[in-house]
Amino acid sequence: MNMYKEHIFREYDIRGVYNSDFDNDFARTLGKAYASFLKKQTGKVPTVSVGMDARLSSPNIKDALVQGFVESGAKVFDLGLITTPMSYFSMFHLDLCGGIMVTGSHNPAEYNGFKISLGQTTIYGDQIQELKKFITDNLFISGDGSVENFDISDAYVKRYTQEFVELDPNIGVVLDCGNGAAGAIVRRLYEAVGLRPIILFEEPDGRFPNHHPDPTVEENTEDLKREVLAQKAAIGIGFDGDADRIGLVDGTGRFILGDEIMMIISRDILQKQPRATIIGDVKCSDRLYDDIKRRGGNGIMWKTGHSLIKNKVKSEKAPFGGELSGHIFFSDRNYGYDDAPYAGLRLIEILSRSGLNIGQLLEGIPKSFSTPEIRIETSEENKFLLVKKLQDHFTKTADSHNVNTIDGVRVSYPDGWALVRASNTQPAITVRFESHSQEGLNRIQNNIMELVNPLL
Numbered sequence: 001m002n003m004y005k006e007h008i009f010r011e012y013d014i015r016g017v018y019n020s021d022f023d024n025d026f027a028r029t030l031g032k033a034y035a036s037f038l039k040k041q042t043g044k045v046p047t048v049s050v051g052m053d054a055r056l057s058s059p060n061i062k063d064a065l066v067q068g069f070v071e072s073g074a075k076v077f078d079l080g081l082i083t084t085p086m087s088y089f090s091m092f093h094l095d096l097c098g099g100i101m102v103t104g105s106h107n108p109a110e111y112n113g114f115k116i117s118l119g120q121t122t123i124y125g126d127q128i129q130e131l132k133k134f135i136t137d138n139l140f141i142s143g144d145g146s147v148e149n150f151d152i153s154d155a156y157v158k159r160y161t162q163e164f165v166e167l168d169p170n171i172g173v174v175l176d177c178g179n180g181a182a183g184a185i186v187r188r189l190y191e192a193v194g195l196r197p198i199i200l201f202e203e204p205d206g207r208f209p210n211h212h213p214d215p216t217v218e219e220n221t222e223d224l225k226r227e228v229l230a231q232k233a234a235i236g237i238g239f240d241g242d243a244d245r246i247g248l249v250d251g252t253g254r255f256i257l258g259d260e261i262m263m264i265i266s267r268d269i270l271q272k273q274p275r276a277t278i279i280g281d282v283k284c285s286d287r288l289y290d291d292i293k294r295r296g297g298n299g300i301m302w303k304t305g306h307s308l309i310k311n312k313v314k315s316e317k318a319p320f321g322g323e324l325s326g327h328i329f330f331s332d333r334n335y336g337y338d339d340a341p342y343a344g345l346r347l348i349e350i351l352s353r354s355g356l357n358i359g360q361l362l363e364g365i366p367k368s369f370s371t372p373e374i375r376i377e378t379s380e381e382n383k384f385l386l387v388k389k390l391q392d393h394f395t396k397t398a399d400s401h402n403v404n405t406i407d408g409v410r411v412s413y414p415d416g417w418a419l420v421r422a423s424n425t426q427p428a429i430t431v432r433f434e435s436h437s438q439e440g441l442n443r444i445q446n447n448i449m450e451l452v453n454p455l456l
Helices: 024-042 058-071 084-093 126-136 153-161 186-192 218-231 258-272 286-294 306-315 340-354 380-396 438-455
Strands: 014-017 047-052 075-081 098-102 111-118 146-149 173-176 198-200 235-239 246-250 277-281 298-302 320-322 328-330 374-377 402-404 409-413 416-422 428-435
Touching (some): 024 047, 024 058, 047 058, 058 111, 084 098, 084 111, 084 340, 153 186, 173 186, 258 277, 258 286, 258 340, 277 286, 306 328, 328 340, 380 409, 380 438, 409 438
Parallel strands (some): 047 075, 047 098, 173 235, 277 320
Antiparallel strands (some): 014 111, 098 111, 235 246, 320 328, 374 428, 402 409, 409 416, 416 428
16 A cells, blocks of 8 residues: 655655555655656666665665665665765765655654755755655656665765864764764764764664754753763754754853854854855844844845755855754855754864854854744644734734745744744644843733634
């Protein structure tokens, strides 16, 4: 049975609950459909890479996917257990038409999915829907393909060992792999550039027995905070399940928000590239965009989503971009995709070169009162309907609100802002609020939630 539910085809990947939203037969069919899609795009029988994260379901899904590719005549490089950034790296190191990473990313253990590359970029939006049509219309090709097991880690480590040659080996670094795919590579990578990291939960284990694999949620960084303080380390870095999201803790154990990470990096970038364009998403603080402007840069607010920000970084020729959710993209000295271990090395490089700590690197940022990204569960169908109703409400009101509907609805007030948008990865809406004062934050949050709660 080729079983799947419609909502797994999301804006920038395919994702759902394994054996509930999709099964192994779907993975095999996806492999066949994507081989056909690639042949249409490139005009030749495809050569692809396939990798997987540490989830318990990933080996079976990966094997079914490979089977679908082989039945379609594709040549497959099976990369085994890797991070998503290593999957992206394979597009630059090998002569590939595309590839698929089997991963549930930061979602709970029962989830899994597919991040899909076409050439040296990832597909999203209309291309995801076009791929879906290959499945629904049975647009398959047949052939006798092949599989080669390929270790991409040697080339990946060599690439960055050549780049990071001036890191201070005495900087105290704690890494938290969260039992995700990062554990397969980060010790080797960080030691290769001369660092001596303390590593927590290094063993890949798809049950995620120690904490949920999303270090951008503060409650998931408690172990990392404790170890940073115990080791008197300068920096604590967490990775999500497939290591494309980064979380950060400073030497005092303070949790650093994703847009604060971006402030540190954007300041460094703008010192070397004055007037550079920097991309952020709609969840990022006004403080980020204001800081970029004050330093002569061009900050662009864009839609949330790793494929969407990645494409915007490329189209705007920006050296750097990122999201509140910890996806960090460097085209400066790198390939423009989100790679959390690489972003961690760039942060350590800034510490090494500046001689400053993280708190000092964030000096001058105005104080604000904000919430983290808050997820509120609802149905897949209702999340879009709810946001549309809010967009209609705010765009029709005659008050002085500044409303941005590029991705959900972001409402600006004289003393802050609010955001409500549909999650692209879960049946939920996400909300975030910020103000110059605690009173303002409470007022803005209460005003918006009075509109949201009846619609849930």
